[in-house]
Each structure stands twice: as structure tokens, then as C-alpha cells.
Amino acid sequence: MPLSNADKKRLEEKLRQIDQDTSMSLGYPCNFNYNYQELFPFLDYSLNNIGDPYVSPSYKINSLEFEREVLQFFAGLTRAPKDNWWGYVTNGSTEGNLYGLYLARELYPEGIVYFSQHTHYSVSKNLHFLNMRHIMIRSQDNGEIDYDDLRETIKIRRDCPPIIFANIGTTMTEAKDDLSRIREIMEDLAMENWYIHSDAALCGAYAAFLEPRPAWDFADGADSLSISGHKFIGSPIPSGIVLAKRRNVERIAHSVAYIGSMDTTISGSRNGFTPLMLWHAVRTLGREGLKQRLAHSLVIARYAVEAFNKAGIPAWRNPNAITVVLPEPSREVRDKWQLASTNGFSHIMCMPHLTESVVDDLVSDITQTEDRQVCES
Numbered sequence: 611m612p613l614s615n616a617d618k619k620r621l622e623e624k625l626r627q628i629d630q631d632t633s634m635s636l637g638y639p640c641n642f643n644y645n646y647q648e649l650f651p652f653l654d655y656s657l658n659n660i661g662d663p664y665v666s667p668s669y670k671i672n673s674l675e676f677e678r679e680v681l682q683f684f685a686g687l688t689r690a691p692k693d694n695w696w697g698y699v700t701n702g703s704t705e706g707n708l709y710g711l712y713l714a715r716e717l718y719p720e721g722i723v724y725f726s727q728h729t730h731y732s733v734s735k736n737l738h739f740l741n742m743r744h745i746m747i748r749s750q751d752n753g754e755i756d757y758d759d760l761r762e763t764i765k766i767r768r769d770c771p772p773i774i775f776a777n778i779g780t781t782m783t784e785a786k787d788d789l790s791r792i793r794e795i796m797e798d799l800a801m802e803n804w805y806i807h808s809d810a811a812l813c814g815a816y817a818a819f820l821e822p823r824p825a826w827d828f829a830d831g832a833d834s835l836s837i838s839g840h841k842f843i844g845s846p847i848p849s850g851i852v853l854a855k856r857r858n859v860e861r862i863a864h865s866v867a868y869i870g871s872m873d874t875t876i877s878g879s880r881n882g883f884t885p886l887m888l889w890h891a892v893r894t895l896g897r898e899g900l901k902q903r904l905a906h907s908l909v910i911a912r913y914a915v916e917a918f919n920k921a922g923i924p925a926w927r928n929p930n931a932i933t934v935v936l937p938e939p940s941r942e943v944r945d946k947w948q949l950a951s952t953n954g955f956s957h958i959m960c961m962p963h964l965t966e967s968v969v970d971d972l973v974s975d976i977t978q979t980e981d982r983q984v985c986e987s
């Protein structure tokens with residue numbers, strides 16, 4: 611039975627609404643600059659990347675070889691240890707972060723997880739799933755972890771291996787925890803064992819190109835690392851990449867005869883389409899394309915801070931961040947531009963598709979509503 615005319619109308623209306631909302635979305639870190647039309651024919655097939663991406667499963671309708679190329683690309687970006695890394699394409703960073711913490715727990719069941727106040731909300735849920743001991747560390751004003759608080763907190767629990775959940779770009783202010791300073795603390799305290807997971811949901815796609823380069827990847831001391839695919843890279847379906855040291859993954863792997871693969875992933879059935887999109891992005895953009903997009907985002911972020919400041923709005927950003935933080939605008943403006951807000955602050959995300967004129971529109975909306983409020987009061 612075909613869809614009824616009324617239902618078709620509903621879909622058309624929904625599409626129009628989404629298209630309009632897309633042009634007014636400034637508060638979330640999703641890049642809208644992509645075109646995956648070449649992949650649409652694959653939507654007629656029941657792709658499923660079930661199980662481990664490095665094992666050929668009995669079910670052949672999959673995109674595993676493309677997934678492996680995507681992982682190879684990100685292993686390069688994150689300086690993963692040669693011949694000792696493993697990964698898979700996830701449904702997003704929440705899953706990748708869960709995976710990193712899971713590996714850490716299997717390695718150090720008596721470990722304590724340390725994470726800063728500004729860490730993504732999903733960490734609490736993940737720690738609850740895993741039933742791991744954890745301690746929240748103070749954040750500095752810019753959103754970065756307070757290294758002194760971290761040191762003092764670990765110091766009084768030196769018998770438990772620390773598991774550091776590091777933010778490589780906090781959600782609200784894009785503050786990056788410095789892995790070299792974290793490692794210094796471990797060495798100073800003469801810790802023997804520790805684990806570092808980098809939550810690089812947004813910045814993982816470009817941190818390698820920043821100058822100066824932040825300390826964030828495997829070579830800087832990460833044991834596992836998670837990146838979102840639908841954020842800086844952009845995809846119409848949420849996705850992500852998790853990478854980890856292979857020997858840590860081997861501890862949890864076990865073979866499952868039914869699927870003819872290893873049960874190394876969190877989800878059993880896995881998306882076979884998102885790896886194709888990420889592969890398309892990697893092949894069309896490559897390192898050079900990502901670098902250019904980063905350069906554009908940084909230009910827009912610098913422009914936005916200046917434009918806000920000129921209008922008397924005390925906006926700011928962390929060094930080399932594409933996230934611009936500003937005092938929470940009126941509800942009307944926040945609703946119109948889909949701005950997230952916490953503790954009196956909002957942010958705009960200078961994603962690769964954002965232009966200066968859209969920033970100008972937001973600035974004038976804020977100044978106009980404020981003028982109106984001044985008149986009314």
C-alpha cells in the first residue's frame with residue numbers, strides 16, 4: 611500500500627520545517643556542509659557491520675572494508691601506536707566514551723575515574739552503567755580541568771589506579787585538558803598504573819591541525835579516544851569513531867560462533883551506512899580538506915567574538931576554539947537560533963558551513979531585543 615496523500619503532505623511539511631530550522635541552527639556542533647548523494651543507492655540494501663570490523667562475518671552485506679579505511683585514517687590523525695591499535699565506527703561519542711571506560715575498568719577494576727565538572731552529561735550515565743568509582747574534579751573558569759585539584763585528589767588515593775576521562779573540547783566552552791600536564795602529575799606522584807581516555811567528540815577531527823598542537827592523542831598519552839562523526843565532519847545520521855590500544859581490547863574479546871565474528875563492540879548489529887559516509891568524507895576531504903575547514907571555522911570564530919564585542923556583548927573563546935561563549939541571550943533569541951545554555955551562558959558553534967552574515971544576523975537580533983527590553987522596562 612502506498613502512503614496516503616495526507617501522510618505524504620505531512621512528510622513534505624516536516625521536510626520544509628527541517629530545512630527552515632537548519633538555516634537557524636547555531637548552538638549545536640553539527641557541520642551541515644556535506645553531500646552524500648553518491649551513497650544513496652546503498653540505502654536500498656540491509657547493510658549491517660555486525661561484530662568486529664577486522665573479522666569477516668557470515669553476513670556479507672556490510673561495508674567493513676570501508677569502515678577499516680576510515681579507522682586507518684583516524685589512527686593516523688591520532689598517532690595511534692603502530693600495529694597496536696583497534697577501533698570501530700560507533701553511533702556517536704557517548705558510545706565511544708562508554709567503550710573507553712569499559713576497557714579501563716577491565717584493565718583496572720579497582721580504578722577510580724576522575725573527570726572535571728564541565729564533562730559531557732553522558733559520563734554520569736556511563737559510569738552508572740559500568741558501576742565504576744568516580745570523583746568529580748573542579749573545572750577552571752575556562753572549562754579546563756583544575757590540575758591542582760586533580761593532583762591533590764589523586765594523591766590521597768594513590769593505591770587506586772587513576773582513570774582520567776579527559777575533555778578534548780568541553781561541550782560548553784571547548785576547553786582542552788592537557789594530557790602532558792596530566793601525565794606529569796602521574797609521574798610526580800610516582801603512580802605505576804593509570805589510564806587516560808580522550809573525549810574528543812568535536813575536536814578530534816581537527817586537533818591534529820591546530821597550532822600549537824594540543825596534547826590530546828595516543829602519542830601524548832591517551833589509551834583510548836572517541837570522536838563524533840556528525841559534529842565537525844558532518845553526517846545526516848549520528849556516528850562516531852572509537853580507537854583504543856589493541857592489547858586492551860584483546861582482554862575483552864571473545865569469539866561468537868553465531869555471527870562468525872568477535873564480540874568486541876558494544877552494539878551487536880552496527881550501522882553499515884555511516885562508515886560509508888565517513889569514508890566518503892575522508893576520501894573527498896582528506897587531511898587537507900579538514901585543515902581548510904578548520905581554518906574557515908577559526909576565521910568565523912574570531913569574527914564572531916569581534917562582532918559581539920563591538921556590539922557590547924562580552925563574548926569570548928578559548929585559544930584556537932571554534933566555540934564562542936556569550937552571556938545567555940533572551941529566550942526569544944535562544945529559541946530562534948537554537949542556542950543551548952547553562953549557568954547563564956550560551957555558545958555558538960562556528961561550524962564549517964557558518965558564514966559571517968549569519969553571525970551578523972544573530973548579533974543584530976540580540977542587540978535589538980535588548981534595546982526593546984530596555985525601552986519596555
Ligand SMILES: *Cc1c(COP(=O)(O)O)cnc(C)c1O
Binds near residue numbers: 730777779811838
Ligand atoms: C557531543 C559530545 C559528546 C556526546 O557525543 P554524541 O556523539 O552526541 O554521543 C560527548 N562529549 C563531548 C565533549 C561532546 O561534545
